Amino acid sequence: MKEPIRIAYLYEDLMNTYGDSGDVKILRYWLNQQGYTVQVDNVSLGVAFNAADYDFVFFGGGQDYEQTVVAKDLPRFKETLTQYIEAGRPMLAICGGYQLLGAYYKTADGTTIKGLGILPLHTVFKADARMIGDTEFTTEFGTVKAFENHSGRTYFDDKQMLRPLGKMVQGYGNNPDDGVEGMRYKNTFGSYAHGPILRNANIAKAIAQLIVTSHEQRVGQPTA
Numbered sequence: 001m002k003e004p005i006r007i008a009y010l011y012e013d014l015m016n017t018y019g020d021s022g023d024v025k026i027l028r029y030w031l032n033q034q035g036y037t038v039q040v041d042n043v044s045l046g047v048a049f050n051a052a053d054y055d056f057v058f059f060g061g062g063q064d065y066e067q068t069v070v071a072k073d074l075p076r077f078k079e080t081l082t083q084y085i086e087a088g089r090p091m092l093a094i095c096g097g098y099q100l101l102g103a104y105y106k107t108a109d110g111t112t113i114k115g116l117g118i119l120p121l122h123t124v125f126k127a128d129a130r131m132i133g134d135t136e137f138t139t140e141f142g143t144v145k146a147f148e149n150h151s152g153r154t155y156f157d158d159k160q161m162l163r164p165l166g167k168m169v170q171g172y173g174n175n176p177d178d179g180v181e182g183m184r185y186k187n188t189f190g191s192y193a194h195g196p197i198l199r200n201a202n203i204a205k206a207i208a209q210l211i212v213t214s215h216e217q218r219v220g221q222p223t224a
């Protein structure tokens with residue numbers, strides 16, 4: 001019997017807008033195809049969490065209010081998540097979750113929601129237009145089609161360290177200025193793409209493969 005693959009879904013009950021929990025369901029499908037069982041834990045408010053116990057961490061999107069609630073609980077994860085990310089273990093953060101990996105998110109009412117500050121990026125609101133609609137962007141995994149719905153505009157503070165996940169063909173992505181979507185740092189991915197993003201099988205299969213490798217490293221057993 002193979003050991004189950006363990007996925008931590010950060011604040012599953014709060015951070016799950018526009019079907020983002022579908023990303024975890026799709027990963028479960030691809031991992032099941034490879035003969036793995038998958039255990040998903042909802043790591044929500046007050047729940048103990050050691051990232052090293054997991055093969056994958058998922059952080060979905062949320063509205064400003066949910067982000068405010070989550071941001072208060074989040075700092076206790078900074079150390080464990082920093083170690084996890086720096087070790088090159090896989091993580092996917094969408095929209096509100098992506099924003100919270102950075103330094104801060106300044107919202108429409110002028111509130112600054114403090115992020116984890118693990119990745120050098122920040123997000124600001126600008127009064128003109130909400131970025132909403134279908135998106136298409138090209139990535140190292142091929143073309144990804146999704147949709148976006150966010151007010152926050154994300155900018156990288158260190159363009160050497162972070163690279164964009166994709167180049168926009170349609171839509172806004174990180175912001176209306178840079179023509180890029182999302183972020184990759186080691187095996188941590190951030191994106192504004194809902195839909196969910198992993199309905200694009202190219203990127204879903206690539207992330208599932210990273211999870212299998214991460215799992216093998218954690219439990220120390222070959223997949224065969």
Ligand code: GLN
Pocket residue numbers: 017060061062063064067094095096097149150151152153
């Ligand atoms: N509240 C954030 C914004 O509007 C994120 C929205 C989301 O996660 N869908 O930018």
